[in-house]
Amino acid sequence: MITKLDLYKVFCEVCKCKSFSKAAKELYMTQPAVSQAIMQLEEELDTRLFTRIPKGVVLTNEGQLLFEYISSAINLINVGETKLLECKNLMAGELRLGVGDTNSKYFLLPYLEEFHGKYPNIKLQVINRTTLEICNMLKSGEVDIGICNFPIKDPALEKIHCKDIHDIFVCGDKFKEIASKQLTFKEVSKLPLILLEPKSNSRIYIEKYMLSKNLIISPEIELGSHDLLLEFAKINLGIACVIKEFSQRYLKEGTLYEVKTIEKIPKRSIGICYLKSVSLSQAAKKFIEIMEKKKNEILNT
Template sequence: MSDFRLKAFYSVAKNLSFTRAAKELFVSQPAITKHINELERQYSVRLFDRTGGKIMLTDAGRLMLEHCSRILDEYNRMEYDMNLLNERSSGHISIGASTTVAQYVLPQILAEFTERFPQIEVSLTNGNSRDIENALLNHDIDLGMVEGITHSAGLQYEPFLEDELVAIIKQSGNESMPEEITPQELCRQPLVIREQGSGTLEVIETELEKHGIRPQELNIRIRLGSTEAIKAFLRHSRSMGIVSVFSVREELARGVFRVIDIAGLNFSRHFCFVASAGKDSPLTEKFKDFTRRSIITSGYRV
């Protein structure tokens, strides 16, 4: 068991209220006060300043909060991992993922999941977001993982990871390209983009329309069916592509591509779990929970 005094301190620090902390932890307010006093005596510091009916963290309190957050997070992970040892789940789960998720987010998660649960058979199909939604509606898969911002009727969506689309060009031969361009200058750039039905394209078009730019105004050089195809094309072209930042982390680090900022535009989105309406199966819930925890451990924004 983790030290309950740390839970009491964490709750008070987050709520800045002994009363709310007591309600949150289902104990009396004097019990919360007792735990805080014990911590203050143990470390010979004041954790809170109490003035005018309000409380604030002291410098020592802020330092303890940093450590406490890490300790409680590690404790929760330990609880999760230890409980997994007693689980002997088996069965089959069929997952459909849009192209970006399938190529750049899922491989590590699937490797860890199948290692942890060897008795669970996992199958994965991929396509664009519209393909995955149709597969769910046709009951061909148990769970979808898609990009994009519009939702189909009859399906439930649950964000699990934040993504950003970035405009990229190859580094070599484009030294004169400025670090930032305007949306109007973007329209003059030869663009390589995804095909119709792609969640990536949907985000791009929606953001441009917010700024009065119609898709027809873009100078589209070619539409390609995958991000890998776009990246390969860009290595041999002075065109510009707009892709998920997850897909180009290695190339940006190696200096193969560089990002061009587009003033005032924000191509952001969430990757979402998507399922048919109704309660998920235990295996689907297990996979979703495992995915969330893997993402948090990796330090990604959720």
């Protein structure tokens, strides 16, 4: 029995080929079978869909109207079938990740390496943006997963904690004496500070915390990356606010010194975000599984 969906598939192919005979070849059907399918569809809809011409057929006005909707529906079905196959086998597809430059370099790389090793046929698209921009991209469907700096207060997003991080101030040799003392945040605020640009989540977090202490910080230098913060502090251009976990090489080598403060800036974290209202692809689920597995391994060591 030919279903209505089968009839619509025949209809779409005839529309594309503008010929019953050519459509029959594409569908591996006989021309009479194609003609019969179109006749049956026209009877069910009580509408003539094609006008026959010497070189084939053309759509009637009613046929053109129907084709605009049916072709979209058929395309969506084909996309759905393709996606389903990709989900089953992870032999094709794409994973779009939104991540900041710093998290990409110091946090994400091991997970990318493991995922690519297991699923080499999945195309990885890594888009570098700030946390705020990544959240907006998640909601607009431009990325599947975001690796973001927490805290994030957005009820539309699912959030999974991955790693704690700590913000500290560091300096170079010129300010070495400062590092031997314990300073108040008020004293720190009066130093020549080097901070990330205002739109970064890290900068927003530091400013909010300082404001809770009734302090407004005004940096002398604003930069676009964590690596530049480290390098500018290294050549004594000021005191930089950096992530301790991502600055270990400089601290261990002694090219930078941690500025001790009486109080500590509360820890924050890095985590995974994705849109609650949209089902994750199989590739996205596998990537999150890898990240959570590694997190549990670290916690258990």
